Amino acid sequence: MIRPMLALQEASPIPFFTMDGEMDLLGGWLICFLTLSVFSFLYKDNPFYKIAEHTFVGAGTAFFALQYYSEGILEPLYVHINHAMQLPAGELMQLGGYGVDPTYAIIFRSVAVLFSIFLLSRMVFPNGWAPRWPLAVMVGVYAALKLTGETQSKLVLQVASAMQPLTNPEKLAWSDNWVAVEETQVFYTFANTVMVVGLICALAHFIFTYKRTKILGGVSRVGIIVLMITFGSMFGFTVLGRYALLIERVDTLGGFNNQDYALFGTSALSPPILLTVLIALVLAVSLRGKNSTSTS
């Protein structure tokens, strides 16, 4: 793949390789190749897909590792402790907007370093006691964080926001004007009643420890209906986003479908077209004769 591109480099205004932010030929071909390799999985698992997948795992893991290294280790440990050490005497270290003595700040973070070593000791002693300590700290911190935050925002405030009046005198009286139906009193009352009743029924569906009397059973059935409509509408809404992603990929490929990236300056030999044909041919040849039932 690289040789033909070297050959066309003289004719093309786009550099073969550059790191100054502009798109280069190598990058263009690479993007098209990786994109099309992933799409080839839709037909069947194949070597192109495996190349893309393993490149992805390698690059993805390294990318996240570097991010966490600089933002989760360098910054809170190295930069933070350094900062605390270099503070002039008498100045306070800011923790959550509150000033504490730098010595304490250093001591606290040192405990975090110690616990990190405990955590890593799992590589050597998989059954040791030490890794449990940092794990326990994580469980305690995150459980408490979720328990308080979610009770506030997803329980108490949701109850409060469910208390909407069922009538609104500001709204219009029932009009024969179909265009403004959402603005009418009747619609407002109807819609909000549906919401409140739907919410209560769906909540009642999640009552577990009381006998299913006829009333509770009926209410719960209405609750299921509300949930099913909810799921249907969410499914429908999601379709939109999934296609936006696909269209964006097609758009990217289309961007490389021009003479600048093409072999010998012929747009019929542009990266997306050439690579599509190439991958399709290789797959057709290599998978012929093999059992070609759908793999997934």
Next chain:
Amino acid sequence: MPSMALLSSIVDSLSTLGWSLSAKLGTLALTIQDAAPASVEEGWEGWHTIENQKIPTLVAVVFFGLVMFIAQRQAKAGKDIPIRRIAGLDALDEAIGRSTEMGRPVLYVPGIDEIKEIQTIYSMMILRHVAKKTAEFGTPLIVPVKDSVVMTFAEEAVKQGCLDAGRPDAFIPDNVRYLSNEQFAYCAGVAGIMNREKPAANLMLGMFFAESLILAETGFATGAIQVAGTAKQHQLPFFVAACDYTIIGEEYFAVTAYLTREPGLLGTIRGADITKIVAIAAIVIGVVIATMYSAEIAVGNTETPFQSFLQLFAPKSN
């Protein structure tokens, strides 16, 4: 309207009563702080006070805690707490049984979130029960995980489940597999396991994101019985569409109670039920009062009894 005035005074006094009640609850351990927190500068000063906005949350937590303890004590003292049928959970045994008959493994996907998500921690508790059942049946259990911290928890859970079943030898360390921290790379790995090792049952319980549909579709194509459960509302539609059984929303948090019928856990579920009934009652009362004063609310009057009632749940900041 005299009835309106009567109601308004009742509501007013009720909400004042409720307010002082919650305030009293607060003072059990804390005192309510009236001054703005910004004016407090000393480090520990005000450590025993509470921000106004958070009182309802504290009341909710304390209320739930109390109800839970009472229900747990009653349950332990022998009070029968029934629990409604959850179809997806009855299917768990069936799925594991079918795997055993077919001599194929069970696949357990604990979601893709990290341990900071309570659903993931809860998934580890369910995993322990599943591991116990598979160990009893002698069926292999494959657990692919996305995060290294979750991996350590999953290993402990499976090991403990095998111990619970009295079969410590059933624990195979290689079957708890770390795949990748990258969401879609992990997903591809799980799809690979589904295709290559052909598990007869896929149990997907935990916190899921966009990959839920890929997993469920692949699992469907391999012909496995699929039981999915999550409290993550976005992914429920896809599980409902593509899986045989789906454990929806709060049902997910009732799984261990349902499987073990342990009194302590049943008590917890009863506590949640009572809290829910209180919430429903609060919503109904709120809606009724709001509707009665809707004319005043609409013209921007913020002094109606409705607002005083609303204050119980969403008080203004100090």
Next chain:
Amino acid sequence: MKREIPILLVVLCGLAITWAFFSPAPMSRAVNDELLAWGTVFFSVAFLLGISNLVRISLKQISSRHPDWPYKLLLLLVLFGYLLIGAAEIHGWFGIPGGENIRRDWIYKRIFMPLQATMFSLLAFYIASAAFRAFRARSLEATLLLTAGALVMIGQVPIPSFFPFADWIGDTSVRLQGFLMAYVNAAGQKAIIMGAALGTLATGLRIVLGIERSYLSE
């Protein structure tokens, strides 16, 4: 002791964070901040466990000549190549000015970004096949699922004008879609959100109070 100290740590940290949530005392913010920073550190450090696992398994497969071993080799090459370039840029090795990120940026835009976005876009295909398979009017529930899904799908997009009754379909579906999303869907969502919050409250409280210990083995 193997179990008691971790439980004690869970309870102590849990109570500290819970207190910090409620208390306006300045110190509570410092405690909160410090514990959260610890969490970030542990989380980042734990990433090493993951990488070591990935490398170990890949090396095992390469040395045992697993059918996919060349791909595993590719994986390791990409992983360590990227890590080396990144570390060199962060710390300024090999004469690279420290703090630069043009090399990482190149790899990011040409390898990581297209792969991630394409993987994600596969869902466009899967969602169609899932809809085709699952949206059957088998029961009342399934019919409602189907109808709501189809309505929202139509209501999201402009209807081409050459369709019969395009304006009417467009207008009606947008309104019905709006009603479904803003009221019925909102009700269902709220119920699931509140239920999940209750479950989180129940489980979280049991963990923080040290009642729930089954996630730690004996």
Next chain:
Amino acid sequence: MAKRTDKALDLDRRWIFLVIAILVVVLYALGIAAEMPVNQYVQSYYDTIEELDEGSIVLLSADFDPASAAELLPMYQATIYQLLKRNMRVINVATWPAAPPYTREEFEKAAPLYKKKYGVDWVELGFKPGDDVAMGQIGQSVTSAYIQDDRDGKPLADFPIFKDVGNSFEGISLLITMSAGYPGILEWIAQAGGRYDVPILAGTTAVQTPDLFAYYPTQLKGFLGAATGATMYLQLVGADVPQLEEVTITNQKRMLIQTWAHLLIIGLIIYGNVLYFVGRRREANA
């Protein structure tokens, strides 16, 4: 729920894949644009920004990555243009590691147009790991959640913009998140909206949009839902920003492809149901 005896299921799903691929590629090649009417959620998003006082400080959180950039980047661009055009000051943060490159790119394009100075009118703080934990820290105090800025690596005290910012969202008039999932808008509502009194706006992906209706308008002042929302918002903002013209038209073109994709899926559902009922009748007759 799907029954395996269903005859229509025998259809190899790769035929569906092929039809979708052809449809999208052909329509893309044709390239026709379609205009969208604006809905209340988008209007309210736009108005909330318009109604702010000039010089207000806005916390703009980029919580997305390349996988969702297709949906979120156009909204992000338009939001930046609207904010700078209205002379807001912007503090940029990110809770997704892959987001900061977008922030830099967009501000370097937009800031010179409105003669905005780095450190005075906008500042880049970069990625903060820890998901909702990080949001909690940012909410408690931006100035201690970050020690230095992301672009120059200088301490925050060096930047004039932070003179007007305190703890607990003091001085910040608005929080905007471009949210692709977890952590995102729901976590911001919990960590910031639930704790401090700051209005929140969001641009979200289609997956996330349905659960935002439950938070509107109390906990969330307005939102841009997926590609549709982005197109509507672009029509509002892009009207007098020539730099956005191209992206607006691109989005309108995409909406047309979207339309046909939706119609295709609905067609598939109808086809599947016809097969299902025909099969059932046949079974009943047999």
